[in-house]
Amino acid sequence: MSAKVTRRRFLRAAGLLGAGAGLAACAPRVVEKAVEVEKEVTQVVEKQVTKVVPGTTIQFWTMNYGDPAQWLDMFKKHATEFQEKTGIGVDVQMINWAQGMNTWLLVARGGAHPDCADMYWLHSFASIGGKEYGPLPITEYQQEYWPDLKERFFEGSLKDVYWQGEFYGIPWRGDIRPMIYRVDFLEEAGFSKPPETWEELREYAKALTVRDSHGNVLRWGFLPGGANPCQNFMPWVWQAGGEFMTADGKTATIDTPAMAEALEFLYQLQNVDKVIPPEWLEPSFAPMDYFAADKxxxxxxxPDDWAKNLERDYPELDGKWAYEVPVKNKTRACYSGAGYWGCLRGTTRVEEAVQWIHYLSQDxxxxxxxxxxxxxSPNKNVMSNPYWQEKEWRKKIVACLEHAHTSQHPSPAWSRIIVHQPGAPIYDMVYEVMNNNVPIPDAIAKCQKRVQEEMDKGAS
Amino acid sequence: MVRRKNAFCYLMVAPMLALVLVLGVYPMLQTLGMSVVQYDLMRIAREGTPFVGLENFRQIAAEPRFWIAFRNTLVFVAIVVGCVVALGLFVAQVLNMDFRGRGILRSLILVPWVTPPVVSSAIWIWMYMADRSPINQVLMSLGLLDAPIRFLTDASKVWGPFSVPMGAVSSVRIWNGLPFVTVMLLAGLQSIPHEVYEAAEIDGASGIARFRYITLPMLGPVLSVLVTLLAIGGIGHFEMNYIMTLGGPNDLTNVLSVLAYQSAFTFYRFDLGAAISAIILLSTGTVAAFYIRAQLRGTGAG
Structure with missing residues (x-):
């Protein structure tokens, strides 16, 4: 590998010399031209370099998104183009989200792995894999391939690709969460605009909940979130001014007034006002089904892709729903997350894998x-594309970025603290308060202890 | 000659034996090994897998969720085995009668059997959704219900180890397992000679008496195999409880195999998951041992 790099650097230097000669001949627009020439030379150099190892094929795993067949086709098309340019083949495989967690756990413990992949939860998997398995730091390539990383990508998204000072890949998938509401139902109830604050939200939820003569709810005024229960719960705490742990990832901060406020507010909505379904913490609860079925x-x-899914799957609802920046308490914190493309320990084709990621990271x-x-997208150039201003819902998504709060937390144990299953500390705390009437201070104290224990176990 | 015959037999059994050893016994031993070491993925990179003896068993025994899951497993097995055998006996008796359309009915009864448990679970999740359940809609439109039943999520109505969600999940397992039991019992019924029933009828035995004194005893071997298999399958049952409820609400449907899976794959504690799996193995092994002992006694070999 070092020989290849040396050769590349040599050729690049030669290319730059050539560019210099070109500059001498073309006095006007000297700088712009120089940059173009440098790019062309680099491309030629890359082609020459990869010809050294003809027939190299790397394996790339992507999670499935949207229509799985279309998604795979899209990547295969890019893989073909990449091969034409570099000579490096890419074998694209898809992983279903249902198997994602188990797959990455196995990879992080030495199971079969690709050369590079679309991944998530870097902090946990890097910690599990240690220096043997799992995500591979590619810090040495960052300056060469992405010298403008900080200019091109949102700062928040880069937090998800750094672990213990090492660079692991390129954030490619953003996940920002706006509020969604039914325009027609609000109009029916006499509201001309969506709620702005928690208190307004409570009023709206009461007014929008419709019951039959037996008191059975025909339509819920409000759902606490559109994803899994624990992801839904996080922004409530952030909006109340709380956090789950300190910035160094060493101390749990569950036992705070903000946590109590968030739990109390949800408790009131569920058990006093009865305007949110008691099922919202159960795995079979499907928020989009409720929303699309007028319930x-x-x-x-x-999740921001609700809009696209509603447009595709429920065209009859066009014009009946709208996105909005979430309601505010102390902040408007919006849940945000990111997926990234990175390499895996054990690959012998790091250079080729990095080139593929570099190729994919084109604007x-x-x-x-x-x-x-x-x-x-975590890429600023992508978000400045006119596409994101063409529709009202897209504008709202962009507006939400101003309030983004990363869902990643700086403790490797975070993934098992926040997992949305019984037995996880956060899930149990919320469930016990909402459904078992455990006093909020008791539930918080118990959770604080459990989270701290988990963080201590996961501490590096 | 005998040696040749034995060699032939061993040769025939060898492929299956190899599969059982590689896919069954080896992982089982690995799991047992894992249950006596610390195998926490969050610490493994730093601390490795030190031997901890029975510490993992002590930890799970100190955990209330384990005992809830243990109790639920027993309740689940009792409900499923009891109901599916009772229903199977009834359906098999009906299908054993001579009537028009019997062949079609025998084919239809197999439908739930060919539906994979994962698919069955998905179908029944929809059937049981509180707000859109067709069962609720029918019952409410008939005026039999004022409020929808929250089949999978109602944690408020609990009677000891019994609850609405436990009943709902068990019923799906019964629905899915009924065809197998029916087919086995039907085969058993067809092996009982008609002459025995005719003789009893001549002696004036009632239908109940014939069932009690002829059918049940003569189905004994089939029933004992069935109950053993169902109990072993029930103790290790996973899919429906995991897919339909993840063991919830409030752990009301959590069973040992779901808890083992959650411990290992959700909370990265493969050591605790292995310890729970070892207890499942011990439980199913106990059932199997009783069965084998009874068989050996029956054949006079033990």
Whole structure:
């Protein structure tokens, strides 16, 4: 590998010399031309370098998004183009989200792995894999391939690709969560605009909940979130001014007034006002089904691709729903997350894998992926594309970026603290308060202890 | 000659034996090994897998969720085995009668059997959704219900180890397992000679008496195999409880195999998951041992 790099650097230097000669001949627009020439030379050099190892094929795994067949086709098309340019083949495989967790756990413990992949939860998997398995830092390549990383990508998204000072890959998928509401239901109830604050939200939820003569709810005024229960719960705490742990990832901060306020507010909505379904913490609860079936009027924060899915699957609802920046308490914190492309320990083709990730991280490809999914991109150039201003819901998504709060937390144990299953500390705390009437201070104290224990176990 | 015959037999059994050893016994031993070491993925990179003896068993025994899951497993097995055998006996008796359309009915009864448990679970999740359940809609439109039943999520109505969600999940397992039981019992019924029933009828035995004194005893071998298999399958049952409720609400449907899976794959504690799996193995092994002992006694070999 070092020989290849040396050769590349040599050729690049030669290319730059050639560019210099070109500069001497073309006095006007000297700088711009120089940059163009440098790019062309680099491309030629890359082609020459990869010809050294003809027939190299790397394996790339992507999670599935949107229509799985279309998604795979899109990547295969780019893989073909990449091979034409570099001579490096890419074998693209898809992983279903249902198997994602188990797959990455196995990879992080030495199971079969690709050369590079679309991944998530870097902090946990890097910690599990240690220096043997799992995500591979590619810090040495960052300056060479992405010298403008900080200029091109949102700062928040870069937090998801750094672990213990090492660079692991390129954030490509954003996940920002706006509030969604039914325009028609709000109008029916006499509201001309969506709620702005928690208190307004409570009023709206009461007014929008419709019951039959037996008191059975026909339509819920409000759903606490559009994803899994624990992801839904996080923004409530952030909006109340709380956090789950300190910035160094060493101390749990569950036992705070903000946590109590968030739990109390949700408790009131569920058990006093009875305007949110008691099922919202159960795995079979499907918020989008409720919303699309006219059984919910407002959903607190939903994954940004709901809009695209509603347009595709429920065209009869066109014009009946709208996105809005979430309601405010102390802040408007919006849930945000990111997926990244990175390499895996054990690959012998790091250079080729990095080139593929570099290729995918072009603005044009990231734009294509972002628009296909209707999801924000961590790439600033993608988000400045006119596409994101063409529709009202897209503008709202962009507006939500101002309030983004990363869902990643700086403790490797975070993934098992926040997992949305019984037995996880946060899930149990919320469930016990909401459904078992455990006093909020008791539930918080117990959770604080459990989270701290988990963080201590996961501490590096 | 005998040696040749034995060699032939061993040769025939060898492929299956190899599969059982590689896919069954080896992972089982690995799991047992894992249950006596610390195998926490969050610490493994730093601390490795030190031997901890029975510490993992002590930890799970100190955990209330384990005992809830243990109790639920027993309740689940009792409900499923009891109901599916009772229903199977009834359906098999009906299908054993001579009537028009019997062949079609026998084919239809197999439908739930060919539906994979994962698919069955998905179908029944929809059937049981509180707000859109067709069962609720029918019952409410008939005026039999004022409020929808929250089949999978109602944690408020609990009677000891019984609850609405436990009943709902068990019923799906019964629905899915009924065809197998029916087919086995039907085969058993067809092996009972008609002459025995005719003789009893001549002696004036009632239908109930014939069932009690002829059918049940003569189905004994089939029933004992069935109950053993169902109990072993029930103790290790996973899919429906995991897919339909993740063991919730409030752990009301959590069973040992779901808890083992959650411990290992959700909370990265493969050591605790292995310890729970070892207890499942011990439980199913106990049932199997009783069965084998009874068989050996029956054949006079033990």
């Amino acid at each position: 919910a009027a407002i959903v607190f924060q939903v 044009s490809i990231m734009t294509e992926l972002s628009q296909y999914l209707g999801r924000v």
